[in-house]
Amino acid sequence: MPVLSITAATVTSSLGAGLSAHEAALLAGRSGLQPAASTPGYTHAPGWLGAVESLDAIQLPAGSAAFDCRNNRLAWHGLNQDGFADRVGDAVRRYGAGRVGVFLGTSTSGIAQTEQAYQAAAASDFDALPGWYDYRHTHNVHSVSAFVASALGVDGFSQTISTACSSSAKVFAAAARAIRAGVCDAAVVGGVDTLCETTLFGFHALQLVSPRACRPADAMRDGISIGEAAGFALLERPEIAAPWQLLGYGESSDAHHMSTPDPDGAGARLAMQQALQQAELDAGSVDYVNLHGTGTPANDRAEARAVEALLGREVPCSSTKGWTGHCLGAAGILEAVVGLLAIRAGYVPQSLNTESIDPDIGITIPLTGQARPVRHVLSNSFGFGGSNCSLLLGGGA
Amino acid sequence: MSALMAHVAGVGVFAPGWPDWASARAGLRGDVAIPIPEDIDRYPSPAGLPRNERRRTSPITRIAFAASEDALANTDCARGDLRSVFASCSGDMDIVDDICRALTEQPVALSPTQFHNSVHNASAGYWGIANQARAASTSLSAFDASFAAGLIEASLQVNESSGEPVLLVCFDVMTRPPLALARPVPFPFAVAMLLSGDPLRSLGQLRLDPAAPLGESRMQGALETLRTANPAARALPLLELVAREVPGEVVTPMPSGKWGLGMSYQPKS
Secondary structure, X not given: OOOEEEXXXXXXXXXXXXXXHHHHHHHHOOOOOEEHHHOOXXXXXXXXXXXXXXXXXXXXXXXXXXXXXXXXXXXXXXXOOXXXXXXXXXXXHHHOHHHXXXXXXXXXXXXXXXXXXXXXXXXXXXXXXXXXXXXXXXHOOOHHHHHHHHHHOOOOOEEEEOOXXXXXXXXXXXXXXXXXXXXXXXEEEEEEEOOOHHHHHHHHHOOOEOOOOOOOOEOOOOOEOEEOEEEEEEEEOXXXXXXXXXXXXXXXXXXXXXXXXXXXXXXXXHHHHHHHHHHOOOHHHOOEEEOOOOOOHHHHHHHHHHHHXXXXXXXXXXXXXXXXXXXXXXXXXXXXXXXXXXXXHOEEOOOOOOOOEOOOOOOEOOOOOEEOOOOEEEEEEEEHHHEEEEEEEEEOO | OOOEEEXXXXXXXXXXXXXXXXXXXXXXXXXXXXXXXXXOOOOOOOOOOOHHHXXXXXXXXXXXXXXXXXXXXXXXXXXXXXEEEEEOOOOOHHHHHHHHHHOXXXXXXXXXXXXXXXXXXXXXXXXXXXXXXXXXXXXXXXXXXXXXXXXXXXXXXXXXXXXXXXXXXXXXXXOOOOXXXXXXXXOOEEEEEEEEOOOOOOOEEEEEEEEEOOOOOOOOHHHHHHHHHOHHHHXXXXXXXXXXXXXXXXXXXXXXXXXXXXXXXXXXX
16 A cells, blocks of 8 residues: 555756656656856855846745745746646645645755845944844745645645755655644645755865766766756545556654765665655565765765665666755655656666766666666655665656 | 553753752652753763764754653663654744854855754654664654644553654743743753553553533642743643642643543552
């Protein structure tokens, strides 16, 4: 029995707005990354970026002015793709507004507003913050869920998960618990994270930003490229007919280091193992692994070890961060939706930008896309603080 | 509509004048005066971390650890297998202030340690390292309803794991200027609860109704000032029932602000 039905999904990133734009880019091998130096608004940032175009022009719906910031604009832009907001409207009519929950992940939410407020306050030695600054509705971690719930007219249980780069994978587990216990009948899950100086310069300070487009699993890989994305899925009870299903999830902690993964990948392996167990599938049933694959030497090596120990060397594995960059708190939902597209299209995307696979990485990393049936996808998301989440996704029954 | 059940196996507190649950309990029972809330002179050193990591922890992690250690003090649960829910409205506002100030300088130079400590799950990460806990851990926010959301999530995890213990810790630090102008939180507060399905190791049973009518249980005098000044202190009406060992029902708003979270408490007889 699947855990939940995935009755609708959408995603917006540097590859474009909506599912078709992503499917087309994946099939064509077209990356959304470009040098920061040629990304309007971010020319002073290091590395390459996966930016979403024209967010400055997005207007939030009436009554939402207090929420206005880049992160909530991207959320609204994303909700309006693939008819997603209408599908949620159907669920609200079916179950009632109080029975639909909202579980979103974000790492930095609207912190860019605070960064800008401090820029404005620097001249007065930070005596005051500008009058337009609204902490609660923009910067606070929960702002994105409060905005999405308000924009969709949804009143059920909501929480915002912020476990760095596993945030918007873990929302599937939280929503599954709430639906199973009868706290909600349906749940809007997803994640939104946008470019901000804290992450652009923070990862740079940790010497984790590649000077070029990231190359996951490459022998010469030298760090991440940062991107932004908004993605959403509508989850309902498993008996509801749907194009996709959540078959299992696993959550674990590394208990190793704040910003470096356990070199043996023990925590990562535990999360993948739990997902398989819950789905009652054996290792041979996984047709594609969407790796966390950030493109840092440490992550890709540890993750490959964990995958090999659990699934062996044959299953095709790729990170899609060469397409979108690392979208941090939105990486989980973005890559879960890539997994859904792989199932829908019958297609395993390659490890884009990867030229020469690291000989220390023993798993199968395709360097060209492959048309083949994909029934089960394992999607990995790992974050700072050693937070791991794996999702097992399948097609509709 | 379903009610969620969990047993309270332990409680921990860290707040100004209340270094532990024993002192908070005495205050909530009316045995001693409620402390005047102010900042804390010295934040306790987090137990179990290697010296280098310990040195890197900021006040928010220290208060989360203090309350958690207190909640687990008289329990025998295996920490390595203990799931945890870390609920905080705002996370580390001191680091937000430091980073946003540093971003106004040219050239920009952020501290790598501060950056990795800036994630909302930093305290949870340190907790996992200190306790060799590879079990699932989540870190969440629901603004002023973060305690309500954390309590529901922790109870859902008890429910999911057929009664295995789950540590809930809800905590927020005081804010300093200029952020305090936009988001005033005048003192730190942390509360931890060990929840489980085991009636044998229980102070009392908790029953949650996440679809109760919207409402907010208020308190008297200094306790009401405490309750409203820090999001984590929204736990106080429930803690008062636990401290007084009396049955009762209290309510706090759900994250939506449209419903209440009904919390019924039945002390172990």
